[in-house]
Every structure is written in structure tokens, then in C-alpha cells.
Amino acid sequence: MAEEKTKLPRHHGRYSEDMVVFKGMLAYMPQVRSMKVRDDDLIIATWIKCETIEVEDIEEMPSPRFLKTHIPLRYLCDDIKNRLKRPKIIYVSRNPKDALTSLYHFDMKGFYVPGVTDDDYSAAPLSHLLQEFYNDDCVFGSYWKHNLEFWNRRNDENVLFIFYEDMIKDHAGQVKKIAAFLDKKLTDEQIQQIVEKTSFLMMRSDTFSNYLHIKEIQSPTATPFQRKGVVGDWKNHFTVAQSEEFDKVYQEKFAGTGLQHIFEI
16 A cells, blocks of 8 residues: 655654655754653643644643643653653554544645645645555654554553544543543532533634644635534535545554544444
């Protein structure tokens, strides 16, 4: 399925043979890889999309720190990679068809930076992104490696591996699971408040969650950063042939690992 490396759009940069990042991140990668982690840090890790907080700011933050990353485990700092520190890590995994659909609207149809965004890339069809995916040339590299690196640590006491789809099916149940992982005792009322404040509708209405306060990077035709938040939207984008081919690759990549996703509810 994989072919030779695809030509990258202007706003992407190749950090290594197996990882592409948004070009603006290249300068920060040495700091990311050398940063110091604390045992009382809480880190949310997922595949795809880039955070904007700079490493210098992170180092100066008081404890406990709440950090987010989309960088693969193998490119994180030694404190995490080699288990020198034991911060709480919550890894959120999403089925790759919906993850790709979301990426398609975010990276190819979403933000627009004049003089930086590649117009040809923005006009490309989903099939172009699928080829990038099969070549491990999507931003933050191979989806398969990214997930499996954290999946293989799911039994570490400081790692909680959860699924996006489970949060959609049973939001309150997942809040309880996360609270238990963080050693927090919550009342039913507190759980309900968290469910309401972290609902998709609430997040979508938040200006900062959608980066709507940064007008200069918004295309007039862009889809929202928080778009649908559903399971199964891929069915509105993948052809039958694309879906069948994808299913074959999915089963090959995760064969024998025990890692499986829900693709529709």
C-alpha cells in the first residue's frame, strides 16, 4: 500500500524519516525532547493536531502541571520514554477513519495562513490524505505506531488508555474512570457538572476551544475546529472501496495486539 514519500505541503516539515510535523514545530522539537517532567504532571496524549504552548513556558509552570501532546512516545523526553519520572498519562485513542475525517477538515479544509497554507493541498481530495496516511506521512507520523507505543504501556500504573468512542457512548462513566485514575473522589453532582462542561456542544460554543479568537488563520470557508464530535462520520466521506481497503490495512497493523476500535454507534 505504501509508496515513496509524498510531497509535503508548505506548512508541513519532516522532522525525521518517520515523522512529519507542522513546520512551526520544527524549532521546538529539541526542547520538547529535552524537557524535564515531574511526577505530579498530568499529560493528555493523542495522535494528531499541534499544541501552541512553548516549552519555556511549560518549564516555568507551577505544579501540578496539565500538559497536552500529540508527539509519539519515541520522540518525547527521556523522563517519559525511559520511565525516569512517573507522571499521570491519559492516552485518548480514536478510530482512524474518524480521526482521518477530522484531520481532513482540520488540516486540508480548516485553518488558513496567507502565504503559508498550500492552496493545492487544501483543494486535494480525501484520497490524497489517505495516501499520506498509508505512507505514514500525516502530521505526527504513523497512527499505528503512535497508538501501539502507548497501548503497550496501558498496564503501567501511571498510564490510562481510553477510547474517544467510549466517551461518546458513556461520558459519565469515562469521567468516573478518569477520576479514579487521578485518585479523585467526586460526587454525582460534580460528575454531572463535568459532563456538561465537557460536552461537545459546550466545547463547540467556546471561542478559545475553536481558536476563533485568532481571526488571521481562519479561512472564510473553513470548517470549525470542533466540527461534529460524533462516531461514524467517516461514512459520509469514504467510498466503499476506500473503506474496504482501509479495513484490510487496519486488521494487518493491529493483528495480535488486542487493540480494536468502534467505528460506528
